[in-house]
Amino acid sequence: MTRLRSVARPFVASPGTGVCIRDRIKGLTAGDEVVLRTVGEHLGRLASADLACRVRDGLDHDSDRWADRKRDLTASSSSRWAGSITKATHDQWGLARRAQHAHAQSLTAGVRTIRDRLCLPVGEPGRSGQPGGYRSRQEWHAKSRRLTVLEARLAAVEADRAAGHVSVVRGGKRLLNKRHNLNAAGLTEAQWRHEWEATRWFLSADGESGKRCGNETIRVTLDGEVSLRLPAPLTHLANAPHGRYVLTGRVTFGHRGHEWGDRVEANRAVAYRIHHNPGKDRWYLDASWQRKDTTVILLETLRAGEVIGVDMNADHLAAWRLDTHGNPTGKPRTFAYDLTGTATRRDAQVRHALTRLLHWAKQSGVKAIAVEDLDFTDSKTREQHGRRKRFRQLVSGMPTSRLRTRLLAMTAEAGIAVIAVDPAYTSRWGAQHWQKPTSTPTHKTTRHEAAAIAIGRRALGHQIRRRTTPPRQHQTDAAGHRTLQAGSGTPGREEAGHPGPGPRTRSVPPTRSTYAGNQATQHRSGPPTDQDTVLLSV
Structure with missing residues (x-):
């Protein structure tokens, strides 16, 4: 018998607190672009040197060393530019450190799996969900190498x-590797050089509460005027008092512009980042801030209403709305997306699918969305699934982190909570218990739609298994317990129920029998059968 792993309890995910908006800086002159390139290149060199030092x-490294780095950078820029550079360096080093830890965990899991399989005889099948031995001596030898x-x-x-020690590349390792094969990347050396330099520029400034417009280094007024404080060696380029340069171009935030305007008018902190897109030859401005007014609703409160269960797949989201009792209502919905093309297009596809999902949730009056708490870090390795290349490619193609980040940010804005559930057996049990009962002559329920029901029921605190249909009125007592529903504390309550064997005497009826056979000797209205006349002493 296969031993099932324990299922973790659902929990309400913390909503996203960060907000970032972007708009194009329009109307820049050639002089403005020269100043932006010069400042970005100068601060980029300082950021590269600071990262190498870190x-x-x-x-x-400690706080004193951090202060020394900031003091050295202040002489070549300003105290605010130095603070932004050192903070960005610290974040980048921490991200590389976490990625290094994840890589070590993946290697450890691969080494453990190969060692376990090498210890087994060649050709031994797997048991209890664990892989067995390798198929041949040749494969065993290759895996040992x-x-x-x-x-x-x-x-x-x-x-x-x-x-x-960590390995960090300012500008990105992927862009760096394109330099070795420009033909495959479709770039010339000049184009690659231009993109490489633009990526390594540094034009980011952290916000400051209480300062004018929420940022003293890069200032954006309500009418869209953008100005920046020049570093000390470049103050000769200033066209405004106090070493500032005012750009001719203007920026207007169409998305969440009212929120940004409220913060700027109240002099609350807003962080800005100016970056250049070499392919389109355009300049953009990102504005970001942190919200602290988000509240987390209790799980018991969310379970009192309806929930939408969402099953995430490589090319679509399968969703179904469930009432508070765990019953699917209405028709299922499918929100497709195409994850081909550039990163910008993929992100737009995911955002569009989530937008349609949230619009449906708001129209239905649902206050919570149930999703699986997925993490495929270990499941992508070739040692975990061996020859199942198609499955590994399918898992790798699922945008788990992108969907999770986008979903938390967009649901926080829409006022909808997210309930994360354990993904164990949702697809298997959903298809087993819900795919056939919910299918109709006009609609064939898919495995993913059935999994959405299982996810929603688990978020609501119900077992995935459906209640067993009670027998007809004349086959059992009307006042008795008419279902095989297990209690909330019963182990294995989400598994399929099986009847227990009855006693081996004909004088005592069986305890229960779901799969009853010949019922001639029970509930009979006619004469007894022939076997009832046989004496027990024979």
Whole structure:
């Protein structure tokens, strides 16, 4: 018998508190672009040097060393520019450190899986969901060589982690690798160089509450005027008092512009980032701030109303609305997206699908959406699934992190809560208990739609298994318990129920029998059968 893993309790996900909006800076002159390129290139060199210094410090870095780095940068820029650079360096080093830890965990899982399978005889089948031995001696030999490679990689990663050394590329490793094969990337050397330099520029400033318009370094007024404080070596380029340069171009935020305007008018902190798109030759401005007025609703409160269960797939979202009792109502919905093309297009596809989902939830009056708490970090490895390349590609294609981030941010704005549930057995049990009963002659319920029902029921606190249909009135007592519904504390309550065997005497009826056979000797209205006349002593 296969042992099922324990199912974690659902929880309400914390809503997104960060807000970021973007708009194009229109009407820039050639002089404005020269100043922006010069400032971005100067601060980019300082940011690269500061990041290299932080990587060299490793685990020996402390607050005093941070203050020394900021003091060295202030002489070549300003105290505010230095603060933004050191903070960005700290965040980038921390992100690389977390990625290094995740890579070590993936290597550890691969080494453990290969070791376990090498210890098994060749050709031994797997048991209880665990992989068995390898299929042939050739595969066993190849995996033993791969084990040596993974162990060497793991040792190198663990050594770097113990020393606090991380590998970081300002501008991105993917763009750096394009330089080695420009033909495949469809770029010339000049185009790649222009994109590489633009990515490494630094034009970001943190907000300050109480300062004019919420930012003293990059200031944006309500009428869209953009000005920036020039670094100390570049003050000769200023066209305004106090070493500032005012751009000719203007920016107007159409999306959430009223929220941004309220913060600017109240002099509340707003962070800005100016960046250049070499492909379109356009300049953009990002404005971001943090909201602290979001509240988390209790799970018991959300369970008192309806919930929409959402099953995430590689190319669509399958959703179904459930009432408070866990019964599906209405028709299921499918929100498709296409994750091909550029990163911007993929992000737009995900955002559009989530927008349609939230519009449907608001029209239905639903206050909560149930999703699976997915994390496919370990499931993508070739050691975990072996030859199942199509399944690995399917899992890798699911935008789990992008969907999770976008969903939390968009639901917080729409006033809808997100309930995260354990993804264990939702697809299997959903198809087993709900796919056939919910199918109609005009609509065939898919496995993903049935999984959406299972996700919603788990979020509401109900078992995934449906109540067993009670027998007809003349086959049992009307006042007795007419279902096989298990209690909330019963182990294995989400598994399929099976009848227990009855006693082996004909004088005592069986305790229960769902799959009853010949009922001639029970509930009979005619004469007894022949076997009832046979003596027990024979």
